[in-house]
Amino acid sequence: MMVIINHFDKLTINFHRTTNGYRHSCPQSHIKKRGCMNNSIIIADPFHRYETKESAVIVAALAWVIIVGSTGLAAIIICGWRGAKSIELDWKNAKATFKCR
Amino acid sequence: MSAIAYNAGLISDDDKLRLSSGLIHKGSYIYDRANGASHQLSRFAVYIIEGLVEPIYWWQLRRRLQNRYLATETIQTVFNFLDSIGGLQVDRTRRSALNDLYYRANMKLHFVKVDKPSQRFEGDITGAIQAVIRAMRLTNILMLFTAIIAYGLNISVSTIVWVTITFYGCLLISTVVHELVHIYFVTREPRHCLYKPALLIRGSRIGVLHPTLDHKDELLSAVSGPVAGALVSILILPLSLLATLWFSWIIGISVAIFHLCSWMPGFSDGRVIWGFIQEARYATKT
Numbered sequence: 001m002m003v004i005i006n007h008f009d010k011l012t013i014n015f016h017r018t019t020n021g022y023r024h025s026c027p028q029s030h031i032k033k034r035g036c037m038n039n040s041i042i043i044a045d046p047f048h049r050y051e052t053k054e055s056a057v058i059v060a061a062l063a064w065v066i067i068v069g070s071t072g073l074a075a076i077i078i079c080g081w082r083g084a085k086s087i088e089l090d091w092k093n094a095k096a097t098f099k100c101r
Numbered sequence: 102m103s104a105i106a107y108n109a110g111l112i113s114d115d116d117k118l119r120l121s122s123g124l125i126h127k128g129s130y131i132y133d134r135a136n137g138a139s140h141q142l143s144r145f146a147v148y149i150i151e152g153l154v155e156p157i158y159w160w161q162l163r164r165r166l167q168n169r170y171l172a173t174e175t176i177q178t179v180f181n182f183l184d185s186i187g188g189l190q191v192d193r194t195r196r197s198a199l200n201d202l203y204y205r206a207n208m209k210l211h212f213v214k215v216d217k218p219s220q221r222f223e224g225d226i227t228g229a230i231q232a233v234i235r236a237m238r239l240t241n242i243l244m245l246f247t248a249i250i251a252y253g254l255n256i257s258v259s260t261i262v263w264v265t266i267t268f269y270g271c272l273l274i275s276t277v278v279h280e281l282v283h284i285y286f287v288t289r290e291p292r293h294c295l296y297k298p299a300l301l302i303r304g305s306r307i308g309v310l311h312p313t314l315d316h317k318d319e320l321l322s323a324v325s326g327p328v329a330g331a332l333v334s335i336l337i338l339p340l341s342l343l344a345t346l347w348f349s350w351i352i353g354i355s356v357a358i359f360h361l362c363s364w365m366p367g368f369s370d371g372r373v374i375w376g377f378i379q380e381a382r383y384a385t386k387t
Contacts, residue, residue, distance in 0.1 A: 041146045041178045042131075048138035050186065052301065053283040053322060054308035054369040057276050057330060058236050060359035061268075062305050065243045072250035081253045 071096060103163060104200060105173065107180040109218035111204040113197035114160035120153045121221040123299050124188045133186065135224075135299040136312040140182075145171055149179045153189070187219040187301045187310065217304035224284045224298035224309065229277045232300040236307040237272065244268065264348055271334050271356050279330030279360060280309055286322035287311040308369065316377075323364075323373035330360035 071087060079085035079100035088097040104113045112118065125132040129147055131140045142150060148169050152162045166176060183189035193201065208215045222232040244265055251261045280300060287298045287309070298311040314322065334356035340349035363370040 041143050041175055042182050043141040044182070045133075045138035045140050048133075048136050049313055050136060050138070050310060051313055051319075052308040052310050052369050053280075053326060054306060054363070055276065055279050055326065055330070055360070056362040056365060056368045056370075057272065057279060057356070057359045058233070058240060058305045058307055060362045061237075061272050061356070062240045062243065064355060064359070065240055065247055069243060069247035069250055072247065072254050076250060076253045082255060085254065 074098065103160070104197075104204075105159070105163075105176060105180070106204065107177050107184065109181075109184045109216045111197075111201045112159050112180070112191060113193075113200045114158065114163070115194040115197045116159045117156050117192040118153055118159055118162060119156040119190045119192075120150070120183070121188050121190045121299075122223060123221060123297060124186075126150050126154055131188075133188075134295075134297045135221075135310040137296050140186075145169075145175050146179050149176060153183075156192075184216070184219055187221040187299070187303075189218075190220065191218060219301055219303045221310070222300040222302070224287075224300055224311075226277070226281065228300055229280045229284070230273070232302055232307060233273055233276045233280070236276075236302045236305055237269075239305055240272070241269070259345065260348070263345055264352070267337065267340070267346060267349055268352050268356075271337050271352055272359075275330045275334040275356055275360060276307070278333045279326045279363075280307065282326045282329040283309040283311070283322050286318050286325070287314065290314070290318065319373050320377050323370040327360045327363045327370060330363075331357035334360065 071089070074096070075085050075087050075098050078098045084101040086099045086101070088099070089095075090097070104111050106112075120126065120131075123134040125134065129142045129144075131142060131150055132138070133140070148166060148171060149162075152165055180189060205215050220232075220235065222228040222235070248261050248265050251264075252258065284298050287293055287296070293312055296312050298309050301308050301310045313319075334353050337349050337353045340346045341353075343349075362368075364374055365371045366375050
């Protein structure tokens, strides 16, 4: 039997992958008494859940910077460093047009 | 040099390890102040955890554990557990950071996923600022590259400098406010007075680790955090009236949208809200 901890999200816990290490053969009643340590290194507290409030802001900002940077980089590759260039982005058709002058 | 691999990378001899603040070791238990959890430790786990109460170099801890004939697998298990709850603080030297980088690259080439190490910060203003600055490290490096690219695109140096500063400041302040709002909803409950929420970083992902809230508070917190962040970022809109900062409205609106992205189901704010909507729908149907 494994100690199952609910609601561990991406940010906090990778228990699913690491649970092997905490696996034990105690019945649930023993776990509740917290007295059984058969074959387990650590028994995670089954009564307290790890809740997180995770925000997407920095991940989204990172994606934004990568989009802006890669578009600029593409323009430099096509038109050269410091050369006169313009970029037209057609969001509707997901199309970018690079014009070198 | 001897190193140990665990889920979040490689720990080399020069790395200084310690338990994160907020984790208290007492006897055969480890107590987490963030949510009040008490994790039970085996005799072997106690040997490792008691060594981590004070900062210690890996080579010192390794020798100590070798004297107790502890298996590498046992040490890895404890490190993996600590990393999963953000309980292991690893201070790396440049050399060991390079070792870690090489290890990660090598693993990726072999299609093995290595987690990013988690790090805890105090759940207060200082901790929030430190956590956000830390989480923004990769964004900063890419912003610098983008600034160089923008120079190559013939954009004026003053515009590049101002865009970078405005974007960084707006993202930093609004994210700190976003996280502090989440912390406020935890600390305002008297029954949580013994707990101290912590900020947890894993790569660029940032979140607040806290005890379970009431259903209503959980929803309020999930809604208010992104809204507060978005409102703060919109505050910079009037700056676009200044000739040198005309682009501020683009940054303000973009960052506000980034905050509202937290309502996507892939993030915990979104999961709470969507879970609530689903429950409400189910209740209406039945």
